[in-house]
Amino acid sequence: MSGKITLIIDGQEIEAEIGQTILDAADAAGVYIPRLCAMKGLSPHGSCRVCTVHVNGRPQAACTQPVAPGMSIENETPELKAHRVSVIDMLFVEGNHYCMFCEKSGNCELQAVAYRLGILAPQHDYMFPCRGVDASHPEVFIDGNRCILCGRCVRASQELDNKNVFQFVGRGIHKRLTFNAPNNLSQTDLAGIDKAVDSCPVGAILRKGTAFSVPIGQRLYDNEPIGSEIESGRRTNDRQV
Amino acid sequence: MMSKPKIATTSLAGCFGCHMSVLDIDDRILQLVDLIEFHKSPINDIKTFSAPCLVGLIEGGCCNEENVHVLKDFRKNCQILISCGDCAIMGGIPAMRNNVPLKECLEEAYLNGVTVHNPSKKIPADPDLPLLLDRVYPCHEVVKIDYHLPGCPPSADTIWEALVALLTDKPLELPYSLIKYD
Numbered sequence: 001m002s003g004k005i006t007l008i009i010d011g012q013e014i015e016a017e018i019g020q021t022i023l024d025a026a027d028a029a030g031v032y033i034p035r036l037c038a039m040k041g042l043s044p045h046g047s048c049r050v051c052t053v054h055v056n057g058r059p060q061a062a063c064t065q066p067v068a069p070g071m072s073i074e075n076e077t078p079e080l081k082a083h084r085v086s087v088i089d090m091l092f093v094e095g096n097h098y099c100m101f102c103e104k105s106g107n108c109e110l111q112a113v114a115y116r117l118g119i120l121a122p123q124h125d126y127m128f129p130c131r132g133v134d135a136s137h138p139e140v141f142i143d144g145n146r147c148i149l150c151g152r153c154v155r156a157s158q159e160l161d162n163k164n165v166f167q168f169v170g171r172g173i174h175k176r177l178t179f180n181a182p183n184n185l186s187q188t189d190l191a192g193i194d195k196a197v198d199s200c201p202v203g204a205i206l207r208k209g210t211a212f213s214v215p216i217g218q219r220l221y222d223n224e225p226i227g228s229e230i231e232s233g234r235r236t237n238d239r240q241v
Numbered sequence: 242m243m244s245k246p247k248i249a250t251t252s253l254a255g256c257f258g259c260h261m262s263v264l265d266i267d268d269r270i271l272q273l274v275d276l277i278e279f280h281k282s283p284i285n286d287i288k289t290f291s292a293p294c295l296v297g298l299i300e301g302g303c304c305n306e307e308n309v310h311v312l313k314d315f316r317k318n319c320q321i322l323i324s325c326g327d328c329a330i331m332g333g334i335p336a337m338r339n340n341v342p343l344k345e346c347l348e349e350a351y352l353n354g355v356t357v358h359n360p361s362k363k364i365p366a367d368p369d370l371p372l373l374l375d376r377v378y379p380c381h382e383v384v385k386i387d388y389h390l391p392g393c394p395p396s397a398d399t400i401w402e403a404l405v406a407l408l409t410d411k412p413l414e415l416p417y418s419l420i421k422y423d
Contacts, residue, residue: 092331099422100327100334100393106423115420121330121389125382128332128339216423225417 007071022062032227033075034113036201037150038063045151050087088114089122096145103211104203106219112226136184139192139208147177147204156199165190246295247280253308254335255301258394259326265397276408290318297322302332303378307371316384327393329380336377392421
């Protein structure tokens with residue numbers, strides 16, 4: 001089924017196609033809805049809830065909710081901003097996010113969304129969890145301290161690399177990322193060029209030997225907030241996956 | 242003429258990088274001394290509070306009991322407290338020990354580390370040494386903090402904008418380019 005419909009986002013009428021999600025329709029119309037677990041080219045996950053919008057008054061994840069005729073969507077409201085700040089705050093305090101020495105800093109989507117929302121400090125107490133680092137793989141390392149459990153590597157490995165390297169284990173606060181091998185990452189069939197490596201929004205999965213290759217001031221989010229490329233209709237920063 | 246408002250600064254569990262960033266405002270420091278008077282601060286080496294201050298600038302988190310004592314002293318004597326830099330806000334590099342029990346940290350530093358030379362085989366325990374806390378605490382987990390300036394260190398422009406806003410009774414609204422966590 002296909003066909004054009006119109007919806008309203010923050011009072012502005014936009015065109016959408018039946019079958020699109022709210023997030024895709026908004027992107028195409030140049031309206032940025034913040035997101036972390038959603039990524040172009042991957043099936044939606046709906047887990048981070050950063051993209052929550054109000055659809056006819058009800059909260060819905062924009063990345064999973066299909067568009068429908070008659071939808072009136074709220075995106076940039078003080079209430080939804082407060083919700084997003086709260087979610088980002090919790091992601092920061094639940095992990096160990098040391099931006100000052102993280103090589104992803106400046107290109108990190110978690111940090112970029114926090115910058116865009118104007119967060120100066122989290123409102124919750126830090127948990128300082130104990131998480132491990134796996135540097136066994138010759139080309140890739142994993143730092144569990146920075147993982148936000150978005151599941152992008154899990155999906156990218158399955159859907160784009162046709163492998164099954166990553167998976168989640170545990171539930172709730174015990175949930176963590178693991179990989180399909182008995183001991184360490186080098187025993188998996190992960191390759192350095194895999195799209196799963198590029199899919200990580202934070203510095204949890206990084207390619208070795210590429211650190212700090214872009215100087216401060218020229219990194220992805222140094223000068224323009226995340227989402228600017230969608231708002232200006234340029235779409236240049238969309239990762240090609 | 243009314244006396245100028247006073248500003249106090251301190252470095253707790255920090256590296257003095259944030260104080261370097263204060264000095265990095267360059268010649269604007271001349272405008273700053275027109276607006277304010279430096280009170281207790283490592284910059285002028287005044288050790289104790291003798292008058293109430295308008296602004297207290299805190300660098301570093303709390304890693305020992307002396308840090309907590311100084312921070313509470315600042316809260317008592319300063320109208321506005323600012324956590325300046327990532328260490329004050331989230332513990333920073335010193336907080337990397339928070340995942341390791343304190344006993345193991347000390348044993349690694351003074352007994353077991355591969356480069357350790359410590360013939361006495363003792364962990365320092367002089368009563369004059371401030372007692373280490375079980376972990377490093379961000380400042381806002383110890384006292385009420387009014388404003389946060391992130392960055393490692395916050396840029397001179399960030400500190401300048403914040404101080405000028407506070408001293409001229411304007412709202413503190415940092416532009417996108419000045420909100421950085423690195």
